[in-house]
Amino acid sequence: MLVDMTKVHVIGHRRHLDEVVARLHALHVVHLIDVTADHEVHLPPLGVDDEQLAELHEARLLRARIDSLLALLPEPPPVPSPAPTIDLDEIRRELDAVGPEIERLVIEMEELTAEQDNLPRHIAALGRLLPLLPEATITEGYETSAVLIDSHFPDVLAALDVELGELLDGNFEIISDRVDADTIGALIVFPQRRSQDVASLLGREQLSRVRLPQRFSGLPFRRALAAMQRRLDELPAELEDRRDRIQRLVAPHGSWVVASGQLAARMDQLAAVRLMGATSHTFVVCGWVPTPRLAEVRAALAETAGGSTVLLDSPPGQSDSPPVLLDNPAVARPFELFLRLLAIPVYGGFDPTLLMLAFMPLFIGIMLGDIAYGAALLVIALVVGRRFGNRPGAVRDVSRILVLAAVWSMVWGVIYGEFLGDLGHRLFDLEPIWVNREEALEPLLVLSLGIGAVHVVLGVLLGIWRAAVTAQSSKLVERIALLVALSGSFLIVLAVAEQLPAGFVTPGMVAVVIGLVVMMASGGAMGLVMGPLELIGALGNVLSYLRIAAIGLASVFLARVANDLGATAPLLVGILIGTLFHTLNLALGVFSPTIQALRLHYVEFFSKFYEEGGEEFSAFGGDNNADPPVEQLNPDS
């Protein structure tokens, strides 16, 4: 359902501007509109003055400093309760005093964490190479370099031997061995004075040289390995020490979090000023308020600025485009996600969210139709829902939709007699209540077409209703004619399929002809072409619901393949194979029906009645207010 909107104009003296704007911001109930776009108010925009512009600059700078520092912290400081009074100068002094120290400690923490991540890799590489290294080779004036070579290219080692021979006149030693299945480790011992030449050669040949961290680079390999191990053991304590020091520094500054929120609110309020109209002494706020909450706004303004502001309200006019606020029962609200994915309806249009609640999970259930898949999906959706239950967003909405889809899947699983495909029948003689999908294609096709006919006709009926409500007579006639022609087509099909007596063919043909003629006549010159196309399109829409049968069949045969493959192997391996394929089938069985059910709504159903393109209601003070560039705020700047 769409919430009725009331247009409001709040008029007050300029000296009360800040107070009124702050009150409206805290209410979270007014959708502001630009005074220049309001046809009823012919006033120049208020803009922000130099003082406000400077305040905005300062607020942005300070908030950026606070937020960047808070973002560095492992945990935000505890916010004192009740929230303290914020002195921005005091906050600045605190940031100057402890900010650099916190930044230094955070950088140290990052370096320690990187060291903790990297050291095990160096230790592992060196550990593999050390057995190759005889103590005797480490002699004064000689240096050792280690390289790792892909064992698929052992010729590289011979080539390296030749190149080093030419470079060092044979004054070197290579010790190599396989360190794991894919790697050959090689230690090269050579005179220290030729270090640069050897490094150049290894670099030129793109050989993977084992490089130790800077801190250990001068040490012989054995000592380096022991030192790295010791360092790795020390790191957790050092990290903990830095974390403690940061927490001790920030703990008294919970006011920073409060200040950040207050600064964001103030920036929002200053940004909103650009939307307001101005006379020499007054300001005018233009906006929309959900009609049920108008009294709340009136009461709040009466308590603000000594009740000196005036609130004028009026219903939407012909030239107005009120914002759209969806208001559906909690169980249907997740489906608003799919409506937003396409486009929300225009104000005064029809909100089909409740119809999506009725049909979409049903369609998914008919396609998936398996007790075990439904149960698995239910568990997954409930677990995800519990984890994200408190966080509004797409994941929570989808999990709630999937709960409904899972219940319908189990219901249709009972109707089809399916438990992991035909496994239920194989193991415990599970029989279908209505039809076995593997054997009876025809009933499934009839079911799909029946659902399609009902859904498309419902869409056409809604189209008729919308055309009547919006007084679009030509569209109304065209939709009624389409309904007549569609009904005639259904009569003919049912009579030909011997589901109705043959006598229904003639009235059916009469209905089709009348419907077509009216559609062609109501559409003007284009109607001659568009009328028949419209009928063919609507019949095509009904046929499109065959995908419900097609996707369902694919699901049940994939489940059977999983069972057959599992049955060919020994018991445990068979269970493993079966589980793997059933998991894959479940993933496909959720994704594909969801997309197909969505498409049936968007293309086949909505195209009959849905008027999209409304602007979504965005409450001043909510999370979605933009922070525009400063130059947009002041028309004079």
Next chain:
Amino acid sequence: MEAGLLAIGAGIAVGLAALATGYAQGRIGSSGIGAIAENPELTGRIILLVAIPETLVILGFAVAAMIIVLLGG
């Protein structure tokens, strides 16, 4: 023999339609991803556009089903 030919016919009906759908969806999908990268608000419309050619394979499926149900007895 006759059943085999019917099965081949049904397979061709679905298979060719699926190829056509795949070709169309591939082209729409690649353009659509580009459009979504530029403007994520178009996601719903792109899903809609990508889904439209599926009618081809559904009609192929309808023909295959008719071959099996009506001719296959």
